[in-house]
Amino acid sequence: xxxxxxxxxxxxxxxxxxxxxxxxxxxxxxxxxxxxxxxxxxxxxxxxxxxxxxxxxxxxxxxxxxxxxxxxxxxxxxxxxxxxxxxxxxxxxxxxxxxxxxxxxxxxxxxxxxxxxxxxxxxxxxxxxxxxxxxxxxxxxxxxxxxxxxxxxxxxxxxxxxxxxxxxxxxxxxxxxxxxxxxxxxxxxxxxxxxxxxxxxxxxxxxxxxxxxxxxxxxxxxxxxxxxxxxxxxxxxxxxxxxxxxxxxxxxxxxxxxxxxxxxxxxxxxxxxxxxxxxxxxxxxxxxxxxxxxxxxxxxxxxxxxxxxxxxxxxxxxxxxxxxxxxxxxxxxxxxxxxxxxxxxxxxxxxxxxxxxxxxxxxxxxxxxxxxxxxxxxxxxxxxxxxxxxxxxxxxxxxxxxxxxxxxxxxxxxxxxxxxxxxxxxxxxxxxxxx
Numbered sequence: 377x378x379x380x381x382x383x384x385x386x387x388x389x390x391x392x393x394x395x396x397x398x399x400x401x402x403x404x405x406x407x408x409x410x411x412x413x414x415x416x417x418x419x420x421x422x423x424x425x426x427x428x429x430x431x432x433x434x435x436x437x438x439x440x441x442x443x444x445x446x447x448x449x450x451x452x453x454x455x456x457x458x459x460x461x462x463x464x465x466x467x468x469x470x471x472x473x474x475x476x477x478x479x480x481x482x483x484x485x486x487x488x489x490x491x492x493x494x495x496x497x498x499x500x501x502x503x504x505x506x507x508x509x510x511x512x513x514x515x516x517x518x519x520x521x522x523x524x525x526x527x528x529x530x531x532x533x534x535x536x537x538x539x540x541x542x543x544x545x546x547x548x549x550x551x552x553x554x555x556x557x558x559x560x561x562x563x564x565x566x567x568x569x570x571x572x573x574x575x576x577x578x579x580x581x582x583x584x585x586x587x588x589x590x591x592x593x594x595x596x597x598x599x600x601x602x603x604x605x606x607x608x609x610x611x612x613x614x615x616x617x618x619x620x621x622x623x624x625x626x627x628x629x630x631x632x633x634x635x636x637x638x639x640x641x642x643x644x645x646x647x648x649x650x651x652x653x654x655x656x657x658x659x660x661x662x663x664x665x666x667x668x669x670x671x672x673x674x675x676x677x678x679x680x681x682x683x684x685x686x687x688x689x690x691x692x693x694x695x696x697x698x699x700x701x702x703x704x705x706x707x708x709x710x711x712x713x714x715x716x717x718x719x720x721x722x723x724x725x726x727x728x729x730x731x732x733x734x735x736x737x738x739x740x741x742x743x744x745x746x747x748x749x750x751x752x753x754x755x756x757x758x759x760x761x762x763x764x765x766x767x768x769x770x771x772x773x774x775x776x777x778x779x780x781x782x783x784x785x786x787x788x789x790x791x792x793x794x795x796x797x798x799x800x801x802x803x804x805x806x807x808x809x810x811x
Contacts, residue, residue: 385397445696454698492551492568516637656723669730702750724752
């Protein structure tokens with residue numbers, strides 16, 4: 377962060393003295409007005425619901441340019457990373473700032489692979505949940521519960537502890553997600569295998585059974601690895617800000633990541649691809665492809681209350697750069713599994729066609745986003761809809777950890793303490809109290 381040759385002057389119409397505020401610039405992106413001393417100088421706060429115009433931190437991890445449709449991890453375009461790297465390479469990059477060399481890559485992959493097992497008591501922890509519990513409810517509990525098993529890495533102010541916790545979380549999340557799935561369907565848990573890739577191991581833990589060998593399909597393995605890469609981090613979103621705010625109190629990394637998992641569960645955030653598939657299934661139940669045109673007309677009618685899920689993005693004012701990559705993967709997976717004629721997927725393709733060609737959607741830039749395609753891919757692979765957000769949490773864990781570590785290492789970091797504009801009753805007395 378550097379001070380730029382520019383200042384902002386805040387003036388008041390009531391004659392109060394004006395205030396000069398410094399302006400800082402990053403390496404790319406908008407400059408920021410420093411308001412840290414605003415309250416001390418004026419006795420006033422700023423008002424910004426949702427923090428849509430507020431930079432809560434400085435970060436060197438991920439950069440998004442919504443107008444250009446650009447997403448960079450540590451400066452590298454997401455298109456290049458998704459094409460030339462695997463997920464663990466990206467994890468190393470997010471955590472350390474640079475892509476690994478050959479030795480670092482080998483060592484890091486081995487380190488993560490050798491920590492994929494979880495304490496056997498986690499199985500008994502799972503039994504406390506109902507079988508029909510939502511996987512995100514289960515996952516929130518499991519991740520938070522890790523701090524009860526790993527007392528040796530819970531000091532968030534100890535860099536070595538943070539490093540150990542990072543490896544444990546990245547390594548164990550696929551195991552926990554797969555266990556939550558297996559518990560829900562009543563199948564035996566599958567232990568991880570060290571000879572498999574990160575994505576291949578997860579597929580086996582999800583869909584393998586003890587009575588026969590499981591062979592990893594390389595197309596599905598690649599598809600899942602790409603989903604992980606595309607969701608690894610996304611700047612200062614709701615769940616990342618939650619992890620930072622939670623971690624700012626000094627709580628342990630497992631608790632901070634569990635808070636991120638809980639936040640991600642919301643349908644406006646990580647639950648978006650689940651909401652998208654639910655929408656497709658609703659259309660299918662109400663007539664399928666034949667009713668797509670009618671459904672899209674309702675979407676155009678603001679009074680209908682019908683929402684189009686999986687299209688457009690609050691940040692990207694242009695095409696979501698992750699969507700094109702996921703579209704390629706989607707087509708590869710459907711072809712590999714022979715699902716081109718599946719009614720739901722034909723319906724999805726028809727929706728996609730209308731959104732890319734109809735002037736109403738094109739003018740508003742309501743293009744299919746990453747949630748639209750990743751939801752289709754996950755359903756094709758066999759992942760149940762209610763587990764989609766769990767896959768997202770698995771992928772995002774490394775981003776949360778990188779952001780948390782960055783915050784703790786920042787000399788300017790303080791415990792989060794947002795302010796408010798109070799609109800309740802002023803001071804008053806309880807009836808009967810003598811003044």
